[in-house]
Amino acid sequence: MNPAPMEILATVLFAFAVLHTFAVKRFAHWAHKYPQGSIPENLLHFLAEAEVVFGLWAAALFVGIMAVKGSVHDAVAYIESLNYTEPKFVLVVMVVAATRPVVKLAEGLISAIARLIPAKEATAFYIAALVVGPLLGSFITEPAAMTLLALVLKRRYFDQKISRKFAYSTLGLLFVNVSIGGTLTHFAAPPVLMVAAKWNWDTPFMMTHFGWRAALSCLLSTFIITALFRKELASLEAVPNRSGSVPVWLTLIHMLFLAAVVAFAHYPDVFFGVFMMFLGVVTATREYQDNLKLKEGLLVGFFLAGLVTLGSLQAYWLKPLISSLSGHALFFGATGLTALTDNAALTYLGSLVDGISPDLQYALVAGAVTGGGLTVIANAPNPAGVGILQTAKAFGDEGISPIGLLTGALLPTFISILFFWFV
Structure with a gap:
């Protein structure tokens, strides 16, 4: 299968991840509008953690590769091909x-x-x-x-x-x-x-x-x-x-x-x-x-x-x-x-x-x-x-x-x- 669709998907998700990093403070602000300890408050605080941003969008890419290629094996193969040293x-x-x-x-x-x-x-x-x-x-x-x-x-x-x-x-x-x-x-x-x-x-x-x-x-x-x-x-x-x-x-x-x-x-x-x-x-x-x-x-x-x-x-x-x-x-x-x-x-x-x-x-x-x-x-x-x-x-x-x-x-x-x- 032509890898172009996967590349385009990765670029779109990459762009969303970059935008997300600039919006983390806004997520933290929204979190304070909900009762402390509530599910919305905890979820928004989670999305406000700068360190989780690219991991979340990478997870979306993993799911996207499964959808594009129709196989969990292909998504796993992509992850295994990368160097995480x-x-x-x-x-x-x-x-x-x-x-x-x-x-x-x-x-x-x-x-x-x-x-x-x-x-x-x-x-x-x-x-x-x-x-x-x-x-x-x-x-x-x-x-x-x-x-x-x-x-x-x-x-x-x-x-x-x-x-x-x-x-x-x-x-x-x-x-x-x-x-x-x-x-x-x-x-x-x-x-x-x-x-x-x-x-x-x-x-x-x-x-x-x-x-x-x-x-x-x-x-x-x-x-x-x-x-x-x-x-x-x-x-x-x-x-x-x-x-x-x-x-x-x-x-x-x-x-x-x-x-x-x-x-x-x-x-x-x-x-x-x-x-x-x-x-x-x-x-x-x-x-x-x-x-x-x-x-x-x-x-x-x-x-x-x-x-x-x-x-x-x-x-x-x-x-x-x-x-x-x-x-x-x-x-x-x-x-x-x-x-x-x-x-x-x-x-x-x-x-x-x-x-x-x-x-x-x-x-x-x-x-x-x-x-x-x-x-x-x-x-x-x-x-x-x-x-x-x-x-x-x-x-x-x-x-x-x-x-x-x-x-x-x-x-x-x-x-x-x-x-x-x-x-």
Whole structure:
């Protein structure tokens, strides 16, 4: 059977899923109109969870394939043909990185750097976290960096009495900086990982073409946002981590587990085995542990799996579009398209274009990472950040607004464009 009807169906459902992500706050608003605990209230709150959106529409695609092809086997065969390694990896690395030993170590490192900055503690930590933290993602992977930073920033800033404008500006800054901050190496940012082997990009190449631009962009964007909200930052008091002490040996064990998960990122059967052993260690040392972020990790994995399921059938229009653009158009086209589809999927499709020149290769990846903070679906780590920050006091009862995120990300995205294309 001609696959065109399935592709068209997937594109229509993909469009509905994108619209759904922008409407989640409206669903949350409608939910408050019904009695608490009622079926309509619970259903609308469920539809307002950003992390379930693409999974729900992917389920609709599964049913649609059964209807189009008249067979459950064909729908199952399509799912089995896809590669879900990235959703599995993000689930595991998010849970491991969100444990008390790892978070306290990361926060201690950021605090040590913050003490070198001549500013009040709340301001200095803000600068260090949003400059150093995203760049750390080049070594521990972007999903791990996003998880750590979201947890630390939630307690220190998003759960404090800060304005909605400051909250969304910080959220946008976090997402953009994490998206570009993983480009110092060739293995940490999903859109780079998709093309590095085929295009022979190694860490020295990434440092000379992407890394220094990413570092300067993170630095300038953070200083501008800090300057714009300096009064709010100056009014905040330091909120130390009071979760309890952790033995050094346990922190080292957790870091070894994190390193093992990152090292075997392409082998889900292996890193899930590592994860099982990790869960055993956490159970045995529960006095030094906080509750694991299993629910959050599963929701993020579900979101990304839905994105893979729907996005895999978009190649018929994305690939010709990418191959038809010039360097300038490709950079800005990739920046814009990334807001509507995962940037790793975008660069993967670009890698399938035969004979793409080095200049066009750079334009595609630079545009993909530059636009990675504009929406929750733009970059694989973004759902992890939303999953943790959704309940922060700064965003109110209805959670994070996609329009608010887009608005907050515009300034750091513009600065990234300057460094990645015009400098």
